[in-house]
Amino acid sequence: MTSHSDRRTFMKQAVGTALAPYLASTRLTSVTMGSGDPSEPTVFLEPFDYSGVRLSDGMLKKQCDAARDFYFGLSDDDILKGFRHRAGLASPGTQLGGWYGGDPQPTKDWPEEWPRFVFSRGDMFNTFGQWLSGMARMSRATGDVPLRTKATGLMQEWAKTIEPDGYFFYSRNPIAPHYTYEKTICGLIDLYHYGDEKGALPILDRITDWAVGNLDRARVNPSPEAASGVGGCEWYTLCENLYRAYQITGNAKYRHFGDLWRYDRYWSMFDGSSELTPDHLHAYSHCNTLSSAAMTYQVTGDPRYLRTIVGAYDWFTRTQFYATGGYGPGEQLMPADGSLGKSLETNADTFETPCGSWACFKLGKYLMQFTGEARYGDWMERILYNGIGAALPMQGGGKTFYYSDYRIGGGRKVYFPAAFPCCSGTYIQAVADYHNIIYFKNREGLYVNLFVPSTVTWEHEDAEVNVIQETSYPESDSAVLTVHPSRSASFGLSIRIPAWCDSASLSVNGSRNDTTCQPGRWATIQRRWSAGDRVTVHLPMHLQLSAIDQQHSRRVAVTYGPVVLVRLHEPALAPGGGTVSDWVKSGGRPLEFHPLNQPTGSFVPFYRLPEDANYTMYFDLQA
Numbered sequence: 001m002t003s004h005s006d007r008r009t010f011m012k013q014a015v016g017t018a019l020a021p022y023l024a025s026t027r028l029t030s031v032t033m034g035s036g037d038p039s040e041p042t043v044f045l046e047p048f049d050y051s052g053v054r055l056s057d058g059m060l061k062k063q064c065d066a067a068r069d070f071y072f073g074l075s076d077d078d079i080l081k082g083f084r085h086r087a088g089l090a091s092p093g094t095q096l097g098g099w100y101g102g103d104p105q106p107t108k109d110w111p112e113e114w115p116r117f118v119f120s121r122g123d124m125f126n127t128f129g130q131w132l133s134g135m136a137r138m139s140r141a142t143g144d145v146p147l148r149t150k151a152t153g154l155m156q157e158w159a160k161t162i163e164p165d166g167y168f169f170y171s172r173n174p175i176a177p178h179y180t181y182e183k184t185i186c187g188l189i190d191l192y193h194y195g196d197e198k199g200a201l202p203i204l205d206r207i208t209d210w211a212v213g214n215l216d217r218a219r220v221n222p223s224p225e226a227a228s229g230v231g232g233c234e235w236y237t238l239c240e241n242l243y244r245a246y247q248i249t250g251n252a253k254y255r256h257f258g259d260l261w262r263y264d265r266y267w268s269m270f271d272g273s274s275e276l277t278p279d280h281l282h283a284y285s286h287c288n289t290l291s292s293a294a295m296t297y298q299v300t301g302d303p304r305y306l307r308t309i310v311g312a313y314d315w316f317t318r319t320q321f322y323a324t325g326g327y328g329p330g331e332q333l334m335p336a337d338g339s340l341g342k343s344l345e346t347n348a349d350t351f352e353t354p355c356g357s358w359a360c361f362k363l364g365k366y367l368m369q370f371t372g373e374a375r376y377g378d379w380m381e382r383i384l385y386n387g388i389g390a391a392l393p394m395q396g397g398g399k400t401f402y403y404s405d406y407r408i409g410g411g412r413k414v415y416f417p418a419a420f421p422c423c424s425g426t427y428i429q430a431v432a433d434y435h436n437i438i439y440f441k442n443r444e445g446l447y448v449n450l451f452v453p454s455t456v457t458w459e460h461e462d463a464e465v466n467v468i469q470e471t472s473y474p475e476s477d478s479a480v481l482t483v484h485p486s487r488s489a490s491f492g493l494s495i496r497i498p499a500w501c502d503s504a505s506l507s508v509n510g511s512r513n514d515t516t517c518q519p520g521r522w523a524t525i526q527r528r529w530s531a532g533d534r535v536t537v538h539l540p541m542h543l544q545l546s547a548i549d550q551q552h553s554r555r556v557a558v559t560y561g562p563v564v565l566v567r568l569h570e571p572a573l574a575p576g577g578g579t580v581s582d583w584v585k586s587g588g589r590p591l592e593f594h595p596l597n598q599p600t601g602s603f604v605p606f607y608r609l610p611e612d613a614n615y616t617m618y619f620d621l622q623a
Helices: 006-024 059-073 076-087 128-142 145-159 175-193 202-215 235-249 251-258 264-268 283-300 303-319 339-343 353-371 376-386 424-430
Strands: 053-055 439-442 443-450 454-460 461-471 478-485 488-496 505-508 512-513 522-529 535-539 543-547 552-558 563-568 584-586 593-595 603-605 614-616 618-620
Touching: 006 053, 053 128, 059 128, 059 145, 128 145, 128 175, 128 264, 128 353, 128 603, 128 618, 145 175, 145 202, 175 202, 175 235, 202 235, 235 251, 235 283, 251 283, 264 283, 264 303, 264 614, 283 303, 283 353, 303 353, 303 376, 339 543, 353 424, 353 593, 376 563, 424 454, 439 454, 443 454, 443 461, 443 522, 461 488, 478 488, 478 618, 488 535, 505 522, 552 603
Parallel strands: 443 488
Antiparallel strands: 053 454, 439 443, 454 461, 461 478, 478 535, 488 522, 505 512, 505 535, 543 552, 552 563, 552 618, 563 603, 563 614, 584 593
């Protein structure tokens, strides 16, 4: 068994090794690691911040368009009804129900394997602020004026229900005020920043004054017995959006208030300075709080917070991930003792999908910004196709896909039985984020993180550059990038080579390019680009078996490139030896495979399955 001192030594060495490639070439080299002395944070890459990127026709645009239509179609009066009722105003409309101010009690359709959440009221996870956030981001990304107008109108009508002292909640007695305040200020910040809605700032100021005077400062550290903290308040996610408010407004009030909610007890578990472990803590919120650590680094420049998010990412990668990139069976972080593999025997609530995907996208963006490393795109890619991209769409009545089911005995794709759970808030945020994770940029050029049909436009050295990406990836193994600068321009075009691909290649205008394509790194073509130049990216895929953990090395899922395949209807095969290609063959349709000598039981992508589909994702190889 590893001692605490051994673990601390290992974490220090691991984090130091992970940071070395870019610490050696940045201003952070002047800061002694572990000193805590602040310096200016170095930003290597920038996302496009929901501007300049448009999705083209494909599975992700289809999902994004459907999400837009669902949230746009929600009645304003229905959304505002509870707020208006609490304020004593006329409240037309129909109560949305479920977790949005209604009855959250489990229904008779509740799967026995899922936890039976019992709340005294349905406003514990009020998603109003998240809906404003998602609408603001999506409207900026797509140029959707009606969606922006809807979000602005909702904010203005909701503001009429705020009490003179700044009290703004859905009910008189909110169960999770820290949680709801944090989601609400995110929506206001995003309406101001992405929706150009100047009226959001006075409202943000009012409710923050209430929060400063009234939010409980106990900051109880979650434990396995109370994984999310008292009342599920999740105070430790507050830093991120308070620091965003400080950066956007320059108002020091938000920074000082954000300073109160740092979660150093948990964050220090990943920089080698703590002997504690995060076992059994609430999974999504303890991934989400890492974005608060990232923003703490952004505003302080203190390198220990950079070490935190790098170390945490590596810990999650080593100990928490399923083949899909999902994590958190039963919404818990797992000890690195085989518990993850064991969870496949019982947990139908294997991955809290929209919420967990949103946390992944945010953390991955921060890591790419602050390190410039391509490897952080691998998790985003897995979650894109097997997490939020595989979620069932939002449906009428607040039907929301909450849990992905990876059980070894077979799973089923179903909606959450209660309407409008927390994942109905993060669903629109995660889908809107598709526009913000495909490309990154810096003064040197463009960085292609994901292979998605899309167009990106930006300014480089007084030239407007337009790059069109055409692909049917992952149903094909190639993508074509066509460059259209307003005049010839010299810059680097960097392509992320996925960690799973060991034989990638690039060609320019039909000729093979000799750029090194190393898995998990950027492959950069530096040249002067002319209108119509074409870069073809070839990423050969092959079938692989992905073991769940070291203790269950023969408990595996089938992957093909970034995609996790599941077997329909029939129990999954459990061959005794050889490679997966020895017993599975292509079925003709892209990403469809059939077991040899068996007439049924095709393997298909998890993202392709409809509601109520039965499938098997993991199985045990025979001894």
